[in-house]
Amino acid sequence: MVNMHPQLQELKKLLHEIDDLGSAGSLLSWDQTTYMPPGGAAARGRQLATLTKLAHEKFTAPVIGKLLAAARAENEDEDALLRVTRRDYERAIKIPVAFAAQLSEHQSQTYELWTKARPANDFASVRPALEKTLDLSRQLADFFPGYNHIADPLIDAADYGMKAATIRQVFGELRAQLVPIVKAITAQPVADESCLRQHFPEAAQLAFGQLVIRQFGFDFQRGRQDKTHHPFMTKFSLGDVRITTRVKENDLGEALFSTLHEAGHALYEQGIDPGYEGTPLAGGTSAGVHESQSRTWENLVGRSRAFWEFFYPQLQATFPTQLKPVPLATFYRAINKVERSLIRTDADEVTYNLHVMLRFDFELQLLEGKLAVKDLPDAWHARYESDLGLRAPDDRDGVLQDVHWYGGIIGGVFQGYTLGNILSAQFFEAAPHDIAGGNFKALHDWLRENIYRHGRKFTADELLQRATGQPMTIEPYVRYLRKKYGELYRL
């Protein structure tokens, strides 16, 4: 700080305040979905809107622009701080304050509607709100004229540098590889997952999940886990990174794999250079890279044979009556069962991307005006029939299944999941990925060194080039799937 350029110092002070407002908003959201009683909902929406509005007002104030123009960096980190903050600022000043507040309040209200609409299987009750979300999403995109595709500005906000056209092409290539694999596997008998469908008491499930993520390196002095409806990771500071999960006592996979998944997100955030605290550098660099880390710890690690060779005896000791009679090979096949299914979050690694791709296509069609919200439930059913050969019995497990559109915007929301899968395999292949004996240190160290600590200092492309020497490519991911599922299904 002693040698810091005075305008940069002043800028950092203001950025800290803006970050404080954002962190307070994150805590309000966390509380809304974990502990808040129903009576708090109306005021909570207003409170979140106020915090969003104030943060946006403060970040788009002319003083920030002046300081950004005047500040000088003395080192590489300060240079990155100015670069990333300028990028965020140029984006933010295009969005009017009143619009940001309106969007935030609308999102809170829509989320509350969705929490009631989904169990009631009542798409009609949330449809007008979703129509407004689409309208607001279009307005948001239109604050960034000059795009090739109306989704581009929304995609860019989540996955900087990505465009609808690029993603369409990558997804097309991946789809061409996936469809024959899915076809070959689903021609065989479905794996028996009855061992996962016994009764597993909640407390023991949570304790086992926490034991695993502690071994991954999740720091419970700087984080915690709570229960919620739809699992997520959130951060209030680099010293307070929280994950949430949900538990089904008749499904061992539900809490466990969501815990490993969210812990992957949290390891990323906990691993960021503490010197970035309270600035725009203190976050994941893109939705895709963030998801690559959740998928790494959930799938590449958490559904691997090496992982369970180490942990399965401990799991059996936790649930002896349920799992002692079950051989490791049976359990391993069960947690890697591949089948055409209706719910994205429950989907296996192979079919998962088909779920994502159809949502991505819907986002583009909705934004383009080629699909109306009122036609979305039927379009959803039709696409599931054509892509996955299944039709949901209702909208609950159809168009109402994911929170994203109902608590966010339409556009730029789903591509990160499949980009994450692609990137996870690229990073993992380059990393020391032998985890035999439950030893995650070499992998965690490499990921922290090459990804986590940098926060937003490098873009996804830059990280990838630095860490693997390659641009984005689907080959490692396809290689990974072919090897693992080739062995499992003797393809």
Place this chain on the structure above:
Amino acid sequence: MVNMHPQLQELKKLLHEIDDLGSAGSLLSWDQTTYMPPGGAAARGRQLATLTKLAHEKFTAPVIGKLLAAARAENEDEDALLRVTRRDYERAIKIPVAFAAQLSEHQSQTYELWTKARPANDFASVRPALEKTLDLSRQLADFFPGYNHIADPLIDAADYGMKAATIRQVFGELRAQLVPIVKAITAQPVADESCLRQHFPEAAQLAFGQLVIRQFGFDFQRGRQDKTHHPFMTKFSLGDVRITTRVKENDLGEALFSTLHEAGHALYEQGIDPGYEGTPLAGGTSAGVHESQSRTWENLVGRSRAFWEFFYPQLQATFPTQLKPVPLATFYRAINKVERSLIRTDADEVTYNLHVMLRFDFELQLLEGKLAVKDLPDAWHARYESDLGLRAPDDRDGVLQDVHWYGGIIGGVFQGYTLGNILSAQFFEAAPHDIAGGNFKALHDWLRENIYRHGRKFTADELLQRATGQPMTIEPYVRYLRKKYGELYRL
């Protein structure tokens, strides 16, 4: 809203925003003492300071003054809103923004130090921070020149209209009544409270407490209970009023009576007119009146014979092995045991006020400069010896026992507890207070009608005059103590 004066409408909009910042701050504080991992502490202090600063900046902005001058009330409630907001505004503009932020950050840091210092019995580690608190408290008072006593502005902030001189006189009168009662009781054998010191599992304790407060009328759709170190009530909106407690499995009274106490505070807040939401009217009118309600439900109701005639069979059914052999009379004497003791929060109704009075005197002496923080631990021990005939073995149960000074200011903090006891008896005597058969409705309705719904519309004095026709007087309280303890101890 249709007929609302335009400047009043504009004012209310700004007040809502300021309230949103305050509510967000309250949630950050609640989380800090319930769920936050240790790593979150440093950033949390900064975040709270930022929210406090922004709320203060917004409330003291010239636009508020202009709107307050221009706005016109169309009815009694609007008139009250303007009156109370003007009073708050006149007070707030005297406190510089930077000072408010500094105080808030200092309070968070001191609180963190205290959470470590108390278990370690290490007053020295928190002493410099407490010295700074005293300094900041004096500075705060000095923003309000023209006081008779330096504590007056601090007392006025908590108990509007009260002054150090008045309280000294009232406390003197009450003390003169209490000392002979304490003397007479403590000359007799101490009540046997061994029935409360058995093992009572946590979950059953919490469930029983929640059963009782639900019957009081605490609305769990608009509130909840969590665990913490030092029990408190907090509010994020009129639809989200939370209480906290702590549980000792070898002490049945700890969680139960703190639950009834905090529920009393919460019933007050939950009972406020929903039309006051998000404005300065939506709160308790003074520390004393707030405490009168916690003490009503904890003591006048919760330690009464009529209450336990109804609830004791249920408590026995909850803890049959522990309590079936214990007659109601024994249990009733145990929960109303009077003895000279070291810890304020554990003190009985009779000696409790002696604990408060010595703290009040210390606040005055510290502010007057007649007592230095470094001499406080010894002064504490000396005063406990002279007033209560006891000396704590260490500072943990001496000067470190209460959080108040370590998370707040020095001055205006403690008088509300004894004012609350005095007021509780005045209101209770005027209310329909027959609760036989667990019927709390008439009492709760009267309190809501005469106190709760008004929020800050009326001052403590006005409420008292309207509800009882009397100004503050110690007589009902002394009458209550003489009757209850006269019977228990056959005085």
